[in-house]
Amino acid sequence: xxxxEDRSLRGKVFEKLREDILSGVYKEKEELREVSVGEELGxxxxxxxxxxxxxxLEGLVRIIPNKGAYVTGITQEDVRDIYKIRSILxxxxxxxxTEHITEEQLTELEEILLLSEFxxxxxDACAEQVSVLDGRFHKVLYEASNSRIMEHVLSDFHKYVxxxxxxxxxxxxxxxxxxxxxxxxxxxxxxxxxxxxxQLANRHIxxxxxxxxxxx
Amino acid sequence: xxxxEDRSLRGKVFEKLREDILSGVYKEKEELREVSVGEELGxxxxxxxxxxxxxxLEGLVRIIPNKGAYVTGITQEDVRDIYKIRSILxxxxxxxxTEHITEEQLTELEEILLLSEFxxxxxDACAEQVSVLDGRFHKVLYEASNSRIMEHVLSDFHKYVxxxxxxxxxxxxxxxxxxxxxxxxxxxxxxxxxxxxxQLANRHIxxxxxxxxxxx
DNA sequence: TTCCGTATCATTGTATACAATGATACATAT
DNA sequence: ATATGTATCATTGTATACAATGATACGGAA
Numbered sequence: 291x292x293x294x295e296d297r298s299l300r301g302k303v304f305e306k307l308r309e310d311i312l313s314g315v316y317k318e319k320e321e322l323r324e325v326s327v328g329e330e331l332g333x334x335x336x337x338x339x340x341x342x343x344x345x346x347l348e349g350l351v352r353i354i355p356n357k358g359a360y361v362t363g364i365t366q367e368d369v370r371d372i373y374k375i376r377s378i379l380x381x382x383x384x385x386x387x388t389e390h391i392t393e394e395q396l397t398e399l400e401e402i403l404l405l406s407e408f409x410x411x412x413x414d415a416c417a418e419q420v421s422v423l424d425g426r427f428h429k430v431l432y433e434a435s436n437s438r439i440m441e442h443v444l445s446d447f448h449k450y451v452x453x454x455x456x457x458x459x460x461x462x463x464x465x466x467x468x469x470x471x472x473x474x475x476x477x478x479x480x481x482x483x484x485x486x487x488x489q490l491a492n493r494h495i496x497x498x499x500x501x502x503x504x505x506x
Numbered sequence: 507x508x509x510x511e512d513r514s515l516r517g518k519v520f521e522k523l524r525e526d527i528l529s530g531v532y533k534e535k536e537e538l539r540e541v542s543v544g545e546e547l548g549x550x551x552x553x554x555x556x557x558x559x560x561x562x563l564e565g566l567v568r569i570i571p572n573k574g575a576y577v578t579g580i581t582q583e584d585v586r587d588i589y590k591i592r593s594i595l596x597x598x599x600x601x602x603x604t605e606h607i608t609e610e611q612l613t614e615l616e617e618i619l620l621l622s623e624f625x626x627x628x629x630d631a632c633a634e635q636v637s638v639l640d641g642r643f644h645k646v647l648y649e650a651s652n653s654r655i656m657e658h659v660l661s662d663f664h665k666y667v668x669x670x671x672x673x674x675x676x677x678x679x680x681x682x683x684x685x686x687x688x689x690x691x692x693x694x695x696x697x698x699x700x701x702x703x704x705q706l707a708n709r710h711i712x713x714x715x716x717x718x719x720x721x722x
Numbered sequence: 723t724t725c726c727g728t729a730t731c732a733t734t735g736t737a738t739a740c741a742a743t744g745a746t747a748c749a750t751a752t
Numbered sequence: 753a754t755a756t757g758t759a760t761c762a763t764t765g766t767a768t769a770c771a772a773t774g775a776t777a778c779g780g781a782a
């Protein structure tokens with residue numbers, strides 16, 4: 291059963307490598323040789339190369355042509371900046387969403403909130419579920435913005451942020467407040483109050499950041 | 507001399523493909539087969555694959571696993587959204603730059619402005635030169651923000667924007683105003699007036715967009 | 723000893739070979 | 753006629769072979 295476990299990475303080298311870099315398996319400045327990484331993951335150079343090239347585009351790896359690939363990593367300052375930028379963009383996104391959201395999307399958001407509260411109230415391990423629902427809430431907002439670009443940029447940021455969150459404490463207290471904030475954003479959108487929606491979404495992300503205990 | 511011209515694309519497949527997509531050589535929804543594209547550019551599948559994977563990350567190509575790569579292209583709406591988002595981020599960037607800029611960078615900006623005015627006043631073809639200097643001005647601002655993330659995001663947007671600009675008229679009139687706006691931004695930064703710098707940079711990008719004759 | 727040139731090697735860049743997957747067309751059964 | 757199963761093929765996914773490049777170590781000359 292474990293016999294072909296190493297094969298499970300086929301097609302997922304990129305994701306695996308990114309996770310390893312963000313979680314610190316590979317240290318800053320470390321050189322990533324195509325062969326050794328390939329052996330590590332049980333694949334040949336080709337998939338590794340593709341992954342490294344993509345990671346370069348994401349800024350996690352620096353590639354010097356004909357020389358090598360080096361881990362860039364992501365610093366505390368990076369995370370802070372990502373949140374600052376993201377808070378502004380989530381605000382703009384909420385504004386656009388207010389202007390373009392469909393009935394279906396409104397219903398979806400309400401469903402997500404309903405489920406969130408349900409899982410929050412449950413005694414047993416809800417952290418994962420709540421986190422997934424949080425992601426879905428934001429994803430629907432991105433789509434509702436009706437902007438391929440906005441969706442793309444924010445989704446990118448979200449990926450980093452998910453990693454950063456793993457390290458942080460997903461305090462139940464914060465989760466409750468977060469859902470409350472989501473509800474308020476949705477209310478503003480339903481009232482077609484774009485200014486309010488923008489401001490609430492903006493502050494929401496700043497609050498999330500504050501909870502990570504990152505210096506302003 | 508032209509004998510090895512086809513070889514000139516080695517190592518630049520990614521850039522070439524992006525340019526071809528953005529300039530319309532490959533039409534929306536068109537399937538990009540690795541072999542045919544490779545033959546077109548005189549390279550094998552491997553570099554083409556890498557390029558396609560990277561273009562997917564940039565959102566210019568949609569890859570369906572085990573099926574194919576399809577041109578996504580960039581619409582008028584995308585360009586409009588990019589400018590809107592960029593204007594906000596350039597504003598924030600100018601704010602951060604006000605707080606972190608070094609003496610060397612200030613000097614560099616002044617030099618760029620000096621050169622810009624010089625080339626603008628010259629009779630003969632200055633469009634290219636002025637455009638390059640415009641790019642350098644913004645690049646220095648990105649660096650001055652002291653944020654790897656900000657630099658990364660704005661540089662990405664800038665790439666798209668450069669393409670969009672090619673299609674637009676680089677009117678001499680606009681170039682003059684643009685340089686004037688740059689000067690005002692620099693003045694605000696020198697006075698350490700972050701609010702003013704942010705507002706000016708924000709409006710500057712909106713003005714650039716307006717000049718492209720794109721609907722709000 | 724120090725500097726420089728050269729040979730060797732490790733690593734990346736590219737091409738090609740092979741495997742896996744999905745699409746298509748055709749034959750057959752109902 | 754339609755639906756379904758199967759064979760074939762085109763295309764992608766992966767591995768490997770070969771080419772080009774840069775780093776290193778060694779040896780000889782000043």
